[in-house]
Amino acid sequence: MKKLLSLVLAAVLLMSTMSFAVAEDETVTLVVWSFSDEIDGLIQKYFTPTHPNIKIEYQIYPNDGNQYTQKVDSMMAATPDAAEAPDVFALEAAYVKKYVDSDYTADLLDLGFTADDFASCIPAMLQIGQNEAGVQKGLAWQSTPGALMYRASLAEQYLGVTTPEEMQEKVADWDTFVETAEELKDASNGEVKMVICGGDIWNAYQYQRAEGWVVDGKLVIDDQLYDYLDMLKTMEEDDLTHKGSTWSETWYAGMRGELPTLCFFLPTWGLHYTLKPNCASGIADGMTEEEMKAQSDATGGTYGDWRMVAGPVGYSWGGTWVGANAAKVKTADETKLAAMKELIRVLTLDEDTLYKIAVDSGDFVSSNAVVEKVLNDDIDDANPFLGGQAHYQIFAEAANLANGAIMSRYDETINSLFDTQCVTPYTKGEKDLDTAIADFKAAVKTQFSDLVVE
Amino acid sequence: MQKAPATAQASPKKKRKGVSYDHYGYLFVAPFFIVFLVFQLYPIFFTFRTAFTDAIGWEKILDNNLIGWDNFKLFFDPSSNLFVSYWRAFGNTIVIWLFNFVPQISMALILASWFTSGQMRLRGQGAFKMLIFMPNIITATTIAILFFSLFSYPIAPVNTLLQQFGLLNLPFEFFRSTAASRGIISFIQWWMWYGNTMIIMIAGIMGINPALFEAGLVDGCSSRQIFWKITLPLIKPILLYNLVTSLVGGLTMFDIPQLMTQGNPNNTTDTVARFIYSQGFTGSHNFNYASAASIILFGIIVVCSFLLSQAMKDRDKGAKKK
Known part of the structure; x- marks a missing residue:
């Protein structure tokens, strides 16, 4: 009996130490x-x-x-x-x-x-x-944070702009942005365009709104959006864009310089992972900066010709x-x-x-x-791609400007409906403004049965 | 059979000797039935039920209330947005389907009669049949992306080509033109499916008794007469089969319009299946409206198929009476 008891005790002891050990790590x-x-x-x-x-x-x-x-x-x-x-x-x-x-x-x-x-x-x-x-x-x-990237050579040739500070003045707000686009068109005989498409502008412009798409369960069409529609209509009618679309072959052709384009609205990742690898044809993964520059020079690319400024509005993408x-x-x-x-x-x-x-x-x-x-950190962040400009500083300034509060869960779908039902047909002259807005509202109502649309 | 239990009682050991493998059959068919019940039959009933509920949003997909026919009424109420979008999508679907089906069946018939013609004896038939059938093997996604990049604006192969041949001065924006967008979708559907239809037609024509063609030739029929008087009437059931399957496929058209045009321009390439998808899987997730829309589409397909087969049956009877 004693033997059994001690055995049981030993077993219990052993088990308790084991479980303790498990708890430890x-x-x-x-x-x-x-x-x-x-x-x-x-x-x-x-x-x-x-x-x-x-x-x-x-x-x-x-x-x-x-x-x-x-x-x-x-x-x-x-x-x-x-x-x-x-x-x-x-x-x-x-x-x-x-x-x-x-x-x-x-x-x-x-x-x-x-x-x-x-x-x-x-x-x-x-x-x-x-x-x-x-x-x-x-x-x-x-x-x-996003910024505005521009081609220094085009800016100098057609606008007489030599420093980023001068350029920022040319795109300080959306009115001057359109004026600059007109100036560029006249100076280049319509060959050089301000941007590839209206969609590029939207990525930045949406942060201009005071309110997001939905406030208290109601669809809000911010006053700024009517200005946006006017602006895009002017740009479309006066032929100030290449009329392409974001992420299309036209877009990349603009980055390579084949389609002379002054501005791209791009955020941090856009600079490194979109603009740089597409600044010339034949840029491959793993190329060093020197190799990229050589490739760009050999194929007439745009490496080193880019500069960046904050642009008309602080945004995040x-x-x-x-x-x-x-x-x-x-x-x-x-x-x-x-x-x-x-x-x-x-x-x-x-x-x-x-x-x-x-x-x-x-x-x-x-x-x-x-x-x-x-x-x-006294690091040398002069970016050769930007002609020696230090990109970290500009992004740091831009980062605190964007108003993230206007973003909402409705954005993805409503942005796309706004584009397909309203912006594109209106700016291309397929619909008048009232029809475009009414169609947009109807489409939102159909997709979001729980939103109030007035 | 009656004796069996008696013998089993008398000598239970004997029963063990005879091993029955019958029940293994059930095990072999079980996977299919389980998959069918879980992934096909149950979702069908689930859709029917959801159509009568207020299930809007993921939170209410299981926890919802039955509200009767309200969802269906919206689709027949001209003042509701759902009515407008649904029937507009339905109209688009029919137009796109017709512009694909008519050329498809004509082309398939012509090719099938050439390939089966005893007089023509075309060479390299196998190679041609394979080439014509090939587009059907490529996935719709790939084709949609391919055509989207071909017809893009302003820089894309088709625009560049047309400009180089001097057919266009300025690039044309295909995906802002209703006719061009629908045309491209119809063309893709035609191009993908005429080979398939042709193979079925060939099978149908080969099934006709050759004696009939020979008799026609002996009586001095032209090849045109043989086609219209012998081939066509005898492959009517095959034509009907094609018509019905193509109608079902056409009314549920989804992938090409979704991937290539997203319903643009101005909703003129929006199809019923796209409408159902956007109701159920974007926006507020209106599962109830999506389900009701699916059931209405299902009803339309059932009625159309029934009418078509009925029309065919009556004609057969009439023919027999003569």
């Missing part, structure tokens, strides 16, 4: 969903090495044909607390508002963040991550936010909650990580403190 598993491998790269580089106890299960659902959003929607509608449902998920600019406005994303304060944690974030990026009531639900590590699954936050134990908070903190708020991201990849990050630190 307990691994938490977090499920992360995204539409690309970008965040996975950041996690592996900046998070996993310092947090070996937090295991990340990374799932990618590319958003071709809205596959990612549909996957998230159906998962969240049916079983948001299932093991395979995401704890933390990525939200792209096109649909971040849809999710922060829904009950699917958690209030970040529930994760243990405090409002002070967000103090140094760039306002536009914070605002876009808030729901209608101003609750912070998503955070970004990048900031994507694109970006990725991360949010936490509200259902998981509700059911998570303390360890898991802490792990979720830690992942979001390291990716989006931690100044050391953000600084590393900025230095390693040249990305423009979402913290003003880090941006300042990068600017103060």
